[in-house]
Amino acid sequence: MKIFDSLPADFNSKTVVTIGTFDGVHIGHKKIIERLVNTAKKSGLQSVVLTFFPHPRMVLQNDANIKLINTIEERSLILKQLGLDVLIIKKFTKDFSRLTAEEFVSEILVKQLHAKKIIIGYDHHFGRNRSANIEDLKAFGIQYDFDVEEISAQDINEVSVSSTKIRNALVEGDVKTANKYLGNYFMLTGKVVKGKSLGNTIGFPTANLNIKETYKLIPKLGAYIVKTIYKNQTVYGMMNIGTNPTIKSNNQQSIEVHFFNFNESIYNKTLTIELLDRIRDEQKFDSIEDLKIQLQKDKTTSLNYINKHHA
Known part of the structure; x- marks a missing residue:
């Protein structure tokens, strides 16, 4: 797995991309990554996870009290074990958060990552003030020639529930439950x-x-x-x-x-x-x-x- 700590300027491969913070890479996340990796292999594309650090809440809400399940190094280690081709850790800044939805799609997903397919949750929001949703992404897909595969509510709920349960379990000292949801x-x-x-x-x-x-x-x-x-x-x-x-x-x-x-x-x-x-x-x-x-x-x-x- 190649790891980039910024968006690569000379990235030439066509890709399948998923986007998220992926804190505490757990069984819900792993299902998404597995889908990403399998899709890329079948299509002859590179599987790419675009993640962000620091956590957006640390930057936009100045939330110094947020506690993450994984450090960024731990997150990278777990993702590597899942067979991912490329991990991009984009530094999250206030300037980056001000990109419009179309700027994000055209400049990052299309021009820099050469995305031919995006695998993303049904409730995904992006762009300045998180103003765009998955229907907007699908419209951009038609405009910029990439497909969008929607992750169902059921799968997304599993991801969010798992993250919450893991945090709660660890705070209570229940590592058995945390490990069950992490899958490691x-x-x-x-x-x-x-x-x-x-x-x-x-x-x-x-x-x-x-x-x-x-x-x-x-x-x-x-x-x-x-x-x-x-x-x-x-x-x-x-x-x-x-x-x-x-x-x-x-x-x-x-x-x-x-x-x-x-x-x-x-x-x-x-x-x-x-x-x-x-x-x-x-x-x-x-x-x-x-x-x-x-x-x-x-x-x-x-x-x-x-x-x-x-x-």
């Missing part, structure tokens, strides 16, 4: 940074994960069963999202992962952690010894789960 494991990607090494003193050394993207949705505080791929090997562990109330009292949130049977130095490495299941809420214990006892129970719970589901 929810992931957190970040760099391992030095912590206070308190885990070493109690026999549970942890990797402290720093996620630079402030827009990334972080699930409910608590303990989770996780895995990562490191040097082409699957490594399992348990992760705590929380403030470590037993050890410190500054309420600063951290994401710490204890890997099982793992001794490598991974400081400054970027890891993608996949969340398999949730163990419990975060707790404050009366003593460090009580915390150690609970962590050992969490480890046993995690290993039992891994042996049952991932052996």
